[in-house]
Amino acid sequence: MRKIAQCFATRWGIISVGAFIGVFATLLQRWGNPANMGICVACFERDIAGALGLHRAAVVQYMRPEIIGFVVGSLIAAYAFKEFRARAGSAPVVRFVLGAFAMIGALVFLGCPWRAMLRLAGGDGNAIFGLLGLIGGIWIGTLFLKRGYNLGRSQATHTSVGWLLPLTMLGFLVLMFIFPQVEGQDKSGVLFYSVKGPGSMHAPLFLSLVIGLCIGFLAQRSRFCTMGAIRDFVLFRHTHLLSGVIALVVVAFLTNLILGQFHPGFGKQPVAHTMSLWNFGGMVLAGLAFALAGGCPGRQLFLAGEGDGDAAVFVLGMIVGAGFSHNFGLASSPDGVGPYGVAAVVIGLLTCLFIGFTMRKEVV
Amino acid sequence: MSTIVDARGFSCPQPVLLTLNEIKKVKKGEIIILVDTDTSKENISRAATSQGWNLKGIEPDGTGYRISISKD
Numbered sequence: 001m002r003k004i005a006q007c008f009a010t011r012w013g014i015i016s017v018g019a020f021i022g023v024f025a026t027l028l029q030r031w032g033n034p035a036n037m038g039i040c041v042a043c044f045e046r047d048i049a050g051a052l053g054l055h056r057a058a059v060v061q062y063m064r065p066e067i068i069g070f071v072v073g074s075l076i077a078a079y080a081f082k083e084f085r086a087r088a089g090s091a092p093v094v095r096f097v098l099g100a101f102a103m104i105g106a107l108v109f110l111g112c113p114w115r116a117m118l119r120l121a122g123g124d125g126n127a128i129f130g131l132l133g134l135i136g137g138i139w140i141g142t143l144f145l146k147r148g149y150n151l152g153r154s155q156a157t158h159t160s161v162g163w164l165l166p167l168t169m170l171g172f173l174v175l176m177f178i179f180p181q182v183e184g185q186d187k188s189g190v191l192f193y194s195v196k197g198p199g200s201m202h203a204p205l206f207l208s209l210v211i212g213l214c215i216g217f218l219a220q221r222s223r224f225c226t227m228g229a230i231r232d233f234v235l236f237r238h239t240h241l242l243s244g245v246i247a248l249v250v251v252a253f254l255t256n257l258i259l260g261q262f263h264p265g266f267g268k269q270p271v272a273h274t275m276s277l278w279n280f281g282g283m284v285l286a287g288l289a290f291a292l293a294g295g296c297p298g299r300q301l302f303l304a305g306e307g308d309g310d311a312a313v314f315v316l317g318m319i320v321g322a323g324f325s326h327n328f329g330l331a332s333s334p335d336g337v338g339p340y341g342v343a344a345v346v347i348g349l350l351t352c353l354f355i356g357f358t359m360r361k362e363v364v
Numbered sequence: 365m366s367t368i369v370d371a372r373g374f375s376c377p378q379p380v381l382l383t384l385n386e387i388k389k390v391k392k393g394e395i396i397i398l399v400d401t402d403t404s405k406e407n408i409s410r411a412a413t414s415q416g417w418n419l420k421g422i423e424p425d426g427t428g429y430r431i432s433i434s435k436d
Contacts, residue, residue: 009406081402083401083402085400085401085427087373087400090373090375145377145381150374150378151375152373153372153373153374154373154374154375155373156400156427223403223406223407225376228376228377231377232377235377235381236377236380236384236411236414238410238411238414240410294375294376294377295375295376308375310375
């Protein structure tokens, strides 16, 4: 068991996990998920917010089983390798706010870092501006980290604290079984289901769930993190996590080529807009929020699965942020940014700067 | 005489930052780092060896680990 545990901590371990995500994210598109959106943590949490009715954007409502699988898969791995540690109390309200603004920024671009990479691997040139923004936002975050920014220590706590988000996710899964999708209907019991648009496009439930569980398990073991990859390279010139991210992009690109899903260009890309400045700006906000919160949205789900109650608060912040994004007209669409998207990015950046400048605590 | 870095409770990348700051400060000798997650344990082990420090040992310590690194 220890040997298996150690192999994931190696460079080949992280590369294998990146490659696994690259292959299966791309295959999920073939099996029904939206184009260049095999897995997008931000989009899928937004769809979950829609399924729960936290926003009423009819085209993005579906209880994505991949997200449920990420958290539960990580929980299983954490218990299997005796790493489950319930902990909480490191500035939870700050993490909630960072989660909300990370989502708002990501939905101005239309994707989390995972989707930015999948969009690039599918030929969407607009993703280049998003990725540059992501790098820029994380770079700003590293400046704060160098100046002593931190959110304070977490404390060990009751095991049940670490179980709350996994249990919530299992509850969402139960709701899907009690109120399954009915073809042509936009609601089943308490759950909303898109009948058109990206929310209506999904792989079969069990396939999505199993792939989500596998990725959750593997990512918990390997600590896969897209934000951490860039941050560690900028801060320390460490390339460990970065090699996993590069593997994801390369393998997703090759799989797209094989499946005929590679369509290079800027215009008319799936679930994307061409306003480069705001593709960039949205991801500066998201990248900075991820860096200040210590993990990309995927990593926050995996941390929540291994008992990190603060990461769970970030996830809830993202889901609530998705509600704000669509209710307030902040989210972009293929036509371009929403009516108040630019204002939200500016407010989000100012909020992140306020947090970054003021939350410095000398470490004793 | 070894110095102790208490990185327990901090999330990424604080434990690595604290360790590297201490490495820069003391330049050689022994440093003990206290962490409470396996991720921090792995990250610190990797960061310390990349700086040319030896990983002397990792022992369980309460609910976490006590990592000792050294450089002559």
